[in-house]
Amino acid sequence: MVREPGTVADPALDRVVVDGRPLPGAEAPQYLLLHKPAGVVSTVRDPQNRPVVTALLPAEVRERVYPVGRLDADVEGVLLLTNDGALTHRLLHPRYALPRVYEADVSGRVSPADLPRWRRGVTLADGAATPLDVALVTGGATTSRLRLTFTEGRKHEVKRYCEALGHRVQRLRRVAFGPVALGALPVGACRPLTTREVAALRAAAAAAPPPRVRDAR
Numbered sequence: 209m210v211r212e213p214g215t216v217a218d219p220a221l222d223r224v225v226v227d228g229r230p231l232p233g234a235e236a237p238q239y240l241l242l243h244k245p246a247g248v249v250s251t252v253r254d255p256q257n258r259p260v261v262t263a264l265l266p267a268e269v270r271e272r273v274y275p276v277g278r279l280d281a282d283v284e285g286v287l288l289l290t291n292d293g294a295l296t297h298r299l300l301h302p303r304y305a306l307p308r309v310y311e312a313d314v315s316g317r318v319s320p321a322d323l324p325r326w327r328r329g330v331t332l333a334d335g336a337a338t339p340l341d342v343a344l345v346t347g348g349a350t351t352s353r354l355r356l357t358f359t360e361g362r363k364h365e366v367k368r369y370c371e372a373l374g375h376r377v378q379r380l381r382r383v384a385f386g387p388v389a390l391g392a393l394p395v396g397a398c399r400p401l402t403t404r405e406v407a408a409l410r411a412a413a414a415a416a417p418p419p420r421v422r423d424a425r
Contacts, residue, residue, distance in 0.1 A: 237292045238273055239401040239409075240265065243393045244287040250278035261287060264396055276300065276385075277361050285310075285382035286390045288401075288409075298413035299386065305359035306412055307340055309384035310366050314375035318352035320344055326354070330372040334362065337369050351378065386412045 244250065248259045252274060258281070262270040276288040276296050290296060299306055318326070329338030337358075345353040352375070356366055367377045383390045387408035393399060401409075 235272065235291060238269055238290060239292065239406050240269070240273060240289045240398050241388060241390075241393065241401055241405075242287045242289060242398040243390060243395050244279055244284055245395045246282050246284050249281050250275045250287060261289070265289070265398055279382060280364065280367075280380075283380045283382065284395065285380075286385045286388065287382075288385055288388065289398075295410065295413060299409065300361060301413075302360060304413050304415070306386045307357050307359050307384070308361065308382060308386075309355060309357045311345065311381045311383050312354050312356060312366060312370055312377050313379040314352055314354060314370050314377055315350070316352065316375050317349055318344060318347050318354060318375065320347075326356075326373060330369060332365070332368050332372060337362070337365060337372075339369070355383075 242261060242264060244261055245264075248261055248264070251260050252262045254260050261275055262273070265273070273289040273291050274296070276290060277300050279285065279287055288299075298304060323342055323344060326342040327339060329336060331337070337360075340357040340359055341355075342357075343355045345355055347353075354370075356369070358365060358369075366380060370377050381390075388401065388405050
């Protein structure tokens with residue numbers, strides 16, 4: 209029995225008992241990747257009774273993890289969920305400039321010659337917005353697909369950015385969050401992150417912001 213104030217216990221080695229009852233052990237950290245479908249909100253509960261992302265998870269984990277940030281209800285793609293609050297805070301903190309990669313189908317034609325304008329940045333209502341990079345995936349007569357990388361999680365940022373350049377977003381999908389890529393994970397499916405992916409997330413949340421890509425033309 210310990211009576212001295214300030215005594216330090218190691219939960220990995222010591223059994224801690226208070227009033228005859230053992231304290232519960234720390235919950236094991238969990239890290240999941242979900243391919244969020246459109247029409248599902250990025251919360252654990254919704255007052256409007258819309259479908260929520262945690263309903264897509266295995267029953268044994270859905271009550272114990274939380275989304276890392278949010279995707280709009282109509283946006284698909286990468287959504288991380290975890291019970292690691294410290295890592296979540298770092299992943300979302302602007303200081304670490306974690307890249308988010310999106311594929312946007314936009315109205316109208318975008319050609320390679322337009323890309324310097326897309327990479328230059330615009331001023332939105334809440335300040336300047338400049339992508340880390342913009343690449344053209346396909347350019348059609350009525351619809352074009354772009355891959356845009358941003359390092360902030362500002363509300364509707366990608367949609368507002370595209371609209372500021374004269375192209376309305378028709379479909380938006382996040383294909384990577386930091387070092388974690390969507391890959392071939394089906395819509396609505398989830399999987400645990402690998403040990404390597406978790407380590408890469410921790411490293412990314414501790415690294416200095418990457419330099420921005422500037423168009424040389």
